[in-house]
Amino acid sequence: MRILGIMGSPRIRGNTDLLLDEALKGAQSQGAEIEKIVVDKLKIAPCREDYACLKDGNCDIRDTMDDIYPKLLNADGVIVASPIFFYGLTSQAKALIDRCQALWARKYVLKQKPPDSGRKGALIAVGATQGEKLFDGSVLTVRYFFQTIGVKYADELLIRGIDKKGEIKEHPTALRDAFELGCRLVQD
Ligand SMILES: Cc1cc2nc3c(=O)[nH]c(=O)nc-3n(C[C@H](O)[C@H](O)[C@H](O)COP(=O)(O)O)c2cc1C
Incomplete structure (x- = not known):
């Protein structure tokens, strides 16, 4: 089983990065092969909306997304x-997701089925404030992203009130929760 982690924060060893590492460790502890993509380190241009993808489901921008599409699929x-x-979400994560309009075109315009069902996805998000709607936008975006690539939105870990770099280490449960999320993704 292969689990792909998409790290959307520009802050290496920040809160998101630490949480994702724990989740991937959890998945690995259950026998999964893991891979982490640090989006900020890659060259991913934003979608230019020229809709070349409507013809054959392929984006006409040549950059790191060429390697990421097969990983996602x-x-x-x-x-x-x-x-x-x-x-x-961060603009780094959103750029990767927007470029999946090519996969949207495959599914909804060209009527090509994404890979087999049973694939599962999870969202890990962290914010500084406490607002009730803090995660609403990101959850919607990721749900639609997963639907586009043929992945079920199966789990989430949404953490409020964490701001400084590495502050997540002081949270009473977050890192363990992330580890367990990774385990569940492989087990259930
Ligand atoms: C550009 C920017 C925008 C942010 N917007 C929000 C926000 O809308 N709501 C919020 O609660 N925190 C916001 N934050 C705070 C981050 O979500 C918070 O510091 C988080 O812990 C950073 O995680 P990281 O260490 O993984 O990058 C913002 C931070 C930055 C730099």
């Missing part, structure tokens, strides 16, 4: 991890 589980930036 071949993983048995996908974890999106991002801090909340202005009530949404």
Whole structure:
């Protein structure tokens, strides 16, 4: 079983990064093969909406997304991890997701089925404030992303009130919760 983690924060060893690492360790502890993509380190241009993908389901921008599409389609589980930036995902994570409009075109325009059902996904998100709607935008985005790539939105870990780099280490349960989320993604 292959679990792909998408790390959407620009802050290496920050809260999202630490949470995702724990989740991936959890998945690995259950026998999964893991891979982590640090989006900020990659070259992923934003979607230019020229809709070349409507013809054959392929994006006409040549960059790191060429390598990421097959990873997204071949993983048995996908974890999106991002801090909340202005009530949404980071622009790094969103750029990767927007480029999956090519996969949207395959599914909804060209009527090609995404890989087999049974693939599962989870969202890990962390924000500084306490607002009730803090995660609403990100949850919607990731649900639609997963639907597009043929992954069921199976789990989430949404953590409020964490701001400083590495502050997540002081949270009473978050890192253990992330580890368990990773385990569940492989087990259930
Ligand atoms: C550009 C920017 C926008 C942010 N917007 C929000 C926000 O809308 N709501 C919130 O609660 N926290 C917001 N934050 C705080 C981060 O979500 C918070 O510091 C988080 O713990 C960072 O996680 P990281 O260490 O994984 O990057 C923002 C931070 C930045 C830099």
